Amino acid sequence: MGRHRHTVTLTINGETHDLAVEPRRTLLDALRDDVSLTGTKKVCDMGNCGACTVLVEGQAMYSCLLLAVDCQGLSVTTIEGLGHDGQLDPIQRAFIEADAFQCGFCTPGQVMSLRGLLDATPSPSDEQIERAVTGNLCRCGAYLHIIDAGRRAVVLDREAKEVRDVHVAG
Amino acid sequence: MSTWQVERQEGEDGEVTLSVAEGTPLSPWDAGAALRIVGTPRTRLEGVEKVTGSAQYAYDVRLAGQLYAGILRSPHPHARLTRVDTTAAAALPGVHAVISLADAPDIDWYDDSKLFDPTLRFAGDEVAAVAAEDEDIVADALRLVVAEYEPLPFAIDIVAALAPGATPIHEGGNVESEKTYERGDVEAGLRAADVTFDRVLTTQTAIHHSLEPHGCTVAWEGEGVTVWESTQSIFDVRQQVAEKLGLGESQVRVIKQHMGGGFGSKQIVWKQTVIAALLAKRSGRPVQLMLDREGESLAVGNRNPTRQRLRLGATADGTLTAIDVTIHQAIGAHSAGGEGSNTAGLYQTLYACPNVRTSQTGVYTNTGPAVAFRAPGYVEAAFALETGMDDLARQLGMDPLALRLTNYTGDDQSKEMPFSQPDGLRACYEKATVAFGWGETIEQPAESHRRRGVGIAAHHWVGGAGDPPGYAWVKLNPDGRADIITGTQDIGTGTRTGLAMVAAEELGFTLDQVTFHLGDTALGPYAPVSSGSATMATIGPAIRAAAAEAKAELLAAAAAFLEEPVERLSVRDGLIRVAGEPEDRATPVAAVTGSMSPHMIQTQGARGGNPEDVSIQTFGVQCAEVEVDTRTGEVTILRVVAAHDCGRIINPTTVDSQVIGGVTQGIGFALTEERVVDAATGIVLNANLEEYKVPTVSDIPGIQNVHVGIPDLKANPTGSKGIGEPPLIPTAPAIANAVFDAVGVRFYDLPLSRSRVVDALAARERQGMPA
Amino acid sequence: MTMRTFAYAQPESLADVIAALGAAPSRDAVRPLAGGTDLLTLMKGDIVAPDRLLDLKRLTGLDDTVEIRDNELVLGALTTLTAIETGSLVGEHCPALAKAASLAATPQLRNRATLGGNLLQRPRCWYFREHLIPCWLKGGDACPAREGENGLHALFADSPCVAVHPSDLATVLLAMDATVTVRGDAGERAIAAGDFFVQPDEGRRRENTLGGDEVVLSVAIPLIPGRTSAYHKAMDRKAWAFALVSAACSFRLDGGVMRDVRVVLGGVAPIPWRSTAAEAALDGERPGADVFARAAAAALAGAEPLRHNGYKVHLARNLVIEALEEVTRA
């Protein structure tokens, strides 16, 4: 069998990309190697760690277990797509404030999992915050601070939204 | 002013080495020093890069024309490679370079082996490598490599390797090293004891599993090569790559700005770096070679498993009369180098005891090579020793804390000198037990099958002192901002931020007036490997020295600028102040540095030597509370309180992170982590993050880090010692002791896996002793 | 490991899929692709290497609808585990299934993994998943787990294979008397969950009876008034782990005594393991500690532990008791 390539159209962080990929290309490799968006990390490549988490149509998923061809027409948000107008996303701010990382390698995945949670559930319980990152391993052991960041993010997120709403209203 | 002395030394083989003594004498920041930045919580300087995904790791380097590479590994634990043919792989479209035993240069590796060796000594040993246009093609090509093996008998564990007639893994047999230590007379000590402990305890093989795998991106330019490497030691990579490839050190540039974890496994240089460089040379293109998770699990280090026979004796009042331990540890197929596990060390120092004997034997096995893993040796020893101490306390009817305090010592008995901070451990006992509420009755749940218990464990750690050499430069720019430059690296511990704080403190600048540069052998002065919890204590003083000199020059310049005597001048918050003058008359540094432009103040600081009359160690104590479900064997850790002495705390934020991170790894080591090797095939069955179980967020209880924070004035002029490794040392024994307290079952083997706990509880139930 | 090359297609109708499956030279040559969370890991591990994948997600005739139909709770094969975990109908009518979904895998996987794929996922046995090791289930001569590292393996195996079924949902579905509706060349058929899963044997080295040309359409759970259920799962760690052992129990109380009792264990056999002996011990009895203990003992009576998995006997017994206690409380 030849190395047949398909053209897939993906909306990545709001931008349309046409990629020529083999069917076996994972979304993760397509992001990192074809689009050079290296913020999404590759660790296990087997769905075991969460470092590759992105939002697909708003839902957190492991990009190492998605075929790029299988994402035809879908919208994908990566860590590079967070934040507005040069401002950090509230979750990103919360991670810095809470010192929710050490080496930082799991961080993009953790942030994306929480972004997925807060988009669907703006006022999550502590348990929901914890559950949202059960699929994101952190070998440095920053978990307690990640939970703390999640809690702070809820507040910051609300504030940020209020500010945006005021702008829209104004 | 700094001193510099050089002395000629001639070895027995006639080789001449020059030893250098240098350093800047500085008076230590004592407990009363009015510090404005050091000691205050600060977020990380690289925070924005890390949360936005823009931090560039070795894995993230993307160069024009870059190839990707992968390694074919031995499927056999011990075999002779009789044939390897890469022709078909090389012919695959998209493949640009291959390398194997068939065509590799003759490069020595490990003690007695080669980069590509005809004898393969563990399942995972390197057989061939390929560079191609993408990772999928690499995998296709590796499947096309023809390799034929003649399997040899193998031994995967200590018992098999030491059995009579066991296959020799190296020429000299399977004993890699033997070390003994003795003081007093242990047999007499045991005879004098009223209670004794005598058990074999074992600890498992643990894998570091840094989330960023080992690997690098390599690009040649002429005869020079640049290596972006995920490493704890850019200068060691430089030296090794130069040596193996026959280059001069200056022809090799190593860069590491960010790294996705190392925990000891990246403190030495592994084969893939040189393989990548050779593939890049052959293909004429930049090559990225990052290990996959399997390679990461198999070939680049592990915490060696141990088997420890421990005998303890104590008199009725709790005084220890003897400590005798015989340790065997499997070091894997090769001595990989780096700091070896000194499992015996803790036994020699933790408790006052006149009669101590330790014997430590390293054993070759046909498994991946071991390498330092966060507090190597001490973690393993602490489980055994602190389990034994807990048992003695029970036998004596003594509080485990009281037994430990009874045997307290402020001296390093192995070196026969006092510790630089003789009361450090005592402070940890106090802080941890008070915060924990040690001795208070714990509440038991209503259901009789859920039982709670508490445990305590203590430790010494031989690291954290730091050593020379280590350098830093300070550059004061015309705009009044300082560049701090050093060749150290931030391995995720917060080094950047902590060192920048030291610089800002000494200069009298605000933190944001300082720009910190590290991680590039071409741009910064030498700094050693980030291991042994040493970076802060090694480089901190060098930075302080460089900054002190820069400040002196700045004040001299300011004296001329302001026409004031220098004695009246000081710098605070980035402003030059004249004693007695109002605050608002202060002069910005930029006014002075700008007026001397293009002349600049540029200084170097060197790490001086350590005192010779004290032993510098770090100490800690942890208390844990657990709940055990006697029906299901589920162990739930309810809370851990930690107190660690790391001298002065530079940045409480990152110290807290180090401690909770260490305890988190300790929980994994205590309960779930274990490499599993199939005895029949020698293949690792869980070379992945599915069945090698590191803790998840839900496994981690509240962890409280109680700051001890006593500056160690004898250690170095910052008064600070390392905190990287220690927090993992006492966690497993504290948990195991708490499990005993909860259900009365003693575990002598790690991890306390679900199966082990259920088995033990079931066995007890069969004996008719319900909880 | 990365995957070998394959072709990818998005068939327009279920009929196309069935035809393509029927025409495939072997079962592994052409595979339907749902979430891909199991299939892609098998391909990455070089355990299977299909020539062609057929996407199931964009065709008519297969869906992720959850509805009540004819007194049954019907879940489309493409229903994600997240939908099962959080959906209101499942939560109301079959909380044990919702709980099983919530305890399975991780949030990211649950967002992607489908019910159909979950039932058809292959064992996690580490010999099976290691391509260097031949094993019986993969077509080899023998099972290396029998004498090897078998701490995660089966207590009840009427098969050369001692792997355990990895699905949390399957265990609950058996306890709910669910049926699996499939369609192939010969048309549609509904299979009782207990018949859908079968121990692998020489003629069929697989864990289910799905025909080579068949596609799973949906799963139906009969709604029995007054029936309550519970699911308990023991793991090596608190989250993100397959079951070491699990227990799904259900019954309804009729005049204070238990009726329609189901006791099913996960993690103890190559298939979800229903214990009719335990059910018989409970049927017609009033709930209580003694009868639960007797039933739990009966459930494990024929267990044949291997060298390293004896702990599962004790664990399974107590999980049955815990699950029965919870059903009683519900």
Ligand SMILES: Cc1cc2nc3c(=O)[nH]c(=O)nc-3n(C[C@H](O)[C@H](O)[C@H](O)COP(=O)(O)OP(=O)(O)OC[C@H]3O[C@@H](n4cnc5c(N)ncnc54)[C@H](O)[C@@H]3O)c2cc1C
């Ligand atoms: C890290 C990890 C952890 C996990 N933990 C758990 C756990 O704790 N508990 C648990 O129960 N599961 C667990 N799983 C398994 C997971 O739930 C399954 O992988 C998932 O449900 C499979 O669904 P899918 O849609 O992704 O299937 P796919 O991978 O797409 O398909 C699986 C198989 O089913 C076939 N198939 C799929 N749908 C149909 C259909 N409708 N008709 C015919 N054939 C079909 C495919 O061809 C393939 O052979 C875990 C998986 C991973 C990777």
Ligand code: SF4
């Ligand atoms: S238990 Fe089954 S899957 Fe595992 S090795 Fe044996 S035959 Fe293969």
Ligand code: FES
């Ligand atoms: S890289 Fe995708 S889950 Fe680990």
Ligand code: FES
């Ligand atoms: S911060 Fe290093 S793995 Fe999470």
